[in-house]
Amino acid sequence: MAEPIENADPKSTGPGSTVPDDDDEFRSIADAAPIAFWTTSLERKRSFVNRYYVEFLGVDYQTALERDWREIIHPDDYERIVAESLAGEASLKAFTLDGRFRRGDGEWRWLRSKSQPRWNAAGEHIGFVGVANDITETKLADIELREREAKLLALINQGTAGLSQVDLHGRFTMVNDRFCEISGWSREELLERTMQSITHPHDLGQNISLFNDLVRDGVPYSHEKRYVRSDGRIAWVNNSAALVRDSEDRPVGSICVTLDVTQRREDEAALRKSEESIRLAVESAGMATWELDLDTMEGVWSANRFDLLGLPRRTDGRGSVDDWLARIHPEDVRRVREAAYACFEQGTPFQIEYRILRADTGEERWLQSHASRIIVGDEGDLRFVAVSFDITHRRQAEAELRASEIRFRTIFEEANDYIITCDLEQRITSVNPAVVSALGHPESEIIGRSVGDFLAPEQFDVAGKLLQHKLDHGGATRYSIRIQTRDGSELVWEINSRLTYDPDGAPIGLQAIARDVTESKRFELHQRLLIDELNHRVKNTLAIVQGIAQQTFRDPGVPLAARKAFEGRLAALAEAHDLLTRELWSPVSIRKVMADAMSPHCDGQRCHIEGPDLPLEPKTAISLALAMHELATNAVKHGALSNDTGTVDIRWDKVRDESGLRLKLSWTEAGGPPVSVPNRRGFGTRMIERGLAVELGGTVRIMFPREGVRCEVDAPLPDMEA
Amino acid sequence: MGRKILIVEDEPVVAMCLEDMLLDFGCTVIGPASRLADGLVLAEAEDADAAILDVNLGGERSDPIAGVLRARGIPYIFATGYGAAANIGSDVPLVCKPYCEEQVRSALERVLTL
Structure with missing residues (x-):
């Protein structure tokens, strides 16, 4: 102033x-x-x-x-x-x-x-x-200061945090209400005690060491520890302590903020307990669990993890990363180590399959491990958790499956047969190399195209109908179809095809195996021509024989009856022969043989023919046809067909007895003139009784009762049903 | 019967037989021709009432003769050793070798009454 x-x-x-x-x-x-x-x-x-x-x-x-x-x-x-x-x-x-x-x-x-x-x-x-x-x-x-102090005091005394101050010896010099509440001691009691005296003995060593560091170097610390309350119960707290200095910068004690974490600790314990239950469930499913402390690289292993690796179970239940890596197959260890460390260090989860050699037996087993690095708690602690289980059986099954796939693939690739798959629109989805070489198109021009593009004209309709048949009735079809190759030539393929289904049973496509039957079809045609030619010649020869006979029999000394009988026998032979020609010398139907043999002699009203249809060998058919001709001729001449009222009943059946399947055939005449036993057995009778019996390998008997001629045939049948 | 029947048949014994049969029926026989060319000549030149044609004449089919006969309105029947397998029109009667008199007679009667 x-x-x-x-x-x-x-x-x-x-x-x-x-x-x-x-x-x-x-x-x-x-x-x-x-x-x-x-x-x-x-x-x-x-x-x-x-x-x-x-x-x-x-x-x-x-x-x-x-x-x-x-x-x-x-x-x-x-x-x-x-x-x-x-x-x-x-x-x-x-x-x-x-x-x-x-x-x-x-x-x-x-x-x-x-x-x-x-x-x-x-x-x-x-x-x-x-x-x-x-x-x-x-x-x-001054007033402002007081107000501020009042506010601070309110803050100190408000609920959440406990506040305490101790001197260099740990004696409490200040505590707030909340601290009293948390620690379980009254203010008066605390001010007569040290923080050491109320700290749990297990936590004391670490606590003192932290406190000494604080006093010596001024390093603030925070840690979790337990107080023993006056009632004996334990209080878990999280303490953050800082150094207090006097105005001359000399340390005089520490001030500490205390949070009650008992509840959190209990929650964690409960969580661990539930984790334990999960772990037990997982282990009972054959999965081994393990955890890892990423600082020490070892941690808790489930008991079955030791078993899995063939290691003795350890009392502390702990194992290290190296214990694990040491058991891994030398060829897999590098890969596994890389995956594991990527997880430890970067947190990349892994799922790997690898081989181990068991510590006890040296046996090679396949394991699968899943692992993640997880963050635990508010402090962001990292933990590594994993499960492992034995997949040896699955790997073996897979290996077998692969081997079988390779086998089938080889068949597919190497087969001379054509293997084709297509979808339900008949678009080709795969073909084997045989198809590629047969069609002359590169595979790329076949896949995705319609089946119809490779068929001769009009054959696509056939394929479509067959597909529809399979869709309607299931099963497989077998048919011959004409194929058009790239150079325009036609092939005949016999195709076996069936539907393929998805796992739900819905049809999804077709698979077909085909064989080239072009040659055999050609051969078949050729054979047919040959047979026709042979037949023609046989017939012509028979015609010539007939002509010669006719010329011979024209001699007035030969009776007409003899000529007629000869002509009839020749005609029967030709007839049977003709039937065989029509059937290409393959087995023929007994019904046709009977019908053809009888048709020249009588109509359906007087001849009753009945029996199941059976296939007959060509030679048997000829013998039977000739026998029927003889019987019929005789009946026309002397027997039931010689008047207007007689009848012939022909029936046969297939019978099974102890010797196998047999043919039983009977010829029974009725209504004809009374029969007398011939005093000499003629050509016809002998041909029937001997020729047919020999041919059939059975017995043939002709009987001459007065009411009508009877013939009974009993012969074994080839057991085609067996 | 008293008709004129043309025979075309390359097998002499068979032709002879057929000739005998026809004669027995009271027919007059034209031919027999044993080759396609001869058959064609007779088919064009002669006024036959009917004809019996062997389908195969020494490796040649007798169809051209059938064509001539058809053009002239002369009925005919085929005779063959091929049986039903012979490839001929369905409107033409067929007798299969070896044939007997009855077969030939009934076939002839059918074409002559048409």
């Missing part, structure tokens, strides 16, 4: 002032001072006020002298200040007053005044001298 004094003209105070006029030096000092200054006489009147005093009141000097200072006291402070001032004055000692006073501009200011009695040279009390300074700013700062 080096401001020049302007209005403070001491002269203006005029005569009558109690301040000595000669005391100019004192006055100027007083006026320059940045505090209020005054003197009071015994009758409580101001005898001197300084410039600051005047300016505070905002009045002139005289008014300032006369103004009663009590008028400007704040109403809230008034009583107190008045009382204190009276007491102070009465004591005749120095006294201090603090309070609010109204400044000239109307603002309330905190002033602190100090008054003390004045004495004259004679030692008589003559009044008081006082100074007052404006302490408003200090006061406000």
Whole structure:
């Protein structure tokens, strides 16, 4: 406050002032001072006020002298200040007053005044001298500080965090309510104890070491530990401690924020328990589990993991990564190690299959392992968890399947037969090399094309009908179809095809195996021509024989009957022969043989023919046809067919007895003239009884009862059904 | 019967037989011709009432003769050792070798009454 004094003209105070006029030096000092200054006489009147005093009141000097200072006291402070001032004055000692006073501009200011009695040279009390300074700013700062402290205190005492302070020996010097609550001790009890005394013995060593580091190096720490409460229960806490220093920077103790983590710990324990149940379930499914502490590279293994690797179970149930890697097959270990470390280090989960050599037997087994790195808890701790199980059987089955696939693939690739698959629209989906070489198109021009593109005209309709047949009735079809190759030539393929189905049983396509029958078809045709030619020649020869006979028999000495009999026998032979020709010398139907043999001799009304259809060998058919011709001729000439009423009944059956399947055939005449036993057996009878019996390998008997001729045939049949 | 029948047959014994049969029936025989060319000449030149043609004449088919006869409105029957397998029109009667009198007679009667 080096401001020049302007209005403070001491002269203006005029005569009558109690301040000595000669005391100019004192006055100027007083006026320059940045505090209020005054003197009071015994009758409580101001005898001197300084410039600051005047300016505070905002009045002139005289008014300032006369103004009663009590008028400007704040109403809230008034009583107190008045009382204190009276007491102070009465004591005749120095006294201090603090309070609010109204400044000239109307603002309330905190002033602190100090008054003390004045004495004259004679030692008589003559009044008081006082100074007052404006302490408003200090006061406000003080109030603010108090408010802040109050807030802080509230914060300290509010619920969540416990706060405690200990000295260098660990003695509690401050605790808040929450800390008391968490630790289970009252404030009074705590302030008589050390933090060591309430810490769980298991956690103490680590705690002390952390505390010592804090004191020595100022390293703050946080850790989890247990307090033993006064009731003996355990409280799990998370503590964060920091060093407290005094104003000279010397460590004096530590302040600690305490969080109650008992609940979280319990939750974790519960979680571990449920994890344990899951683990047990997993292990009972044959899966081995293991965990790994990524700091030590070892961890808890399930008991069956030791078994899986052929290692003895360890009492601590722990195993290391190296224990595991040591068991892996040398050819797989590198791959497995890379996958595992990618998981440990980058967190890449893996699922791998690899071989191990069991530690106990050296046996090679296949394992599959799944593993992930997981983050645990709020601190982001990393844990590695994995399951492994034995997949040796599955691998073996797969290997067998692959081998069988290779076998089938080889068949597919190497077969001379044509193997084709197509979808239900008859678009080709695969062909084997035989198809490619037969069609002359490259495979790329075959796959995806319609089957019809490779068939001769009109054959696609046939294929379509056959497909529809399979769709309607299931099963397989076998048919010959004409194929068109790239160079335009035609092949005949005999195709066996069946539908393929998806796992739900819905048809999804066709698979076909075909064989080239072009040559055999050609051969068949050729053979047919040959047989026709042979037949023609045989017939022509028979015609010539007939002609020769006819010319011979024209001799008048030969009876007509003989010529007719010869012609008939020749015709029967030709007839049977013709049947065989039609059937291409393959087995023929007994019904046809019978019908052809009888048709020249009688109609259906007089001849009853009945029996199951059976195939007959060509030679047998000829013998039987000739036999029937002889019987019929005889019947026409002498027997049942020689009059208008007789009948012939021909029936046969297939009978199974102990010797196998047999043919039983009977010829029975009725209604003809009475039969007499011939005294000599003619050509016909002998041919039937001997020729047919030999041919059939059975017995043939002809009987001549009066009512009509009978013939019975009993012959073994080739057991075609067996 | 008293008709004129053309015989075309390459096998002499068979032709002879057929000739005898026809004579027995009271027919007059034209031929027999044993080759295609001879048969064609007779078929064109002679006024036969009917004809019996062997299908195969020494390796040649007798169809051209049948064509001439058909054109002239002369009925005919085929005779063959090929049996029913012989490839001929279904409207023409067929007798299969070896044949007997009855077969030949009934076939002839059928074509002559048409």
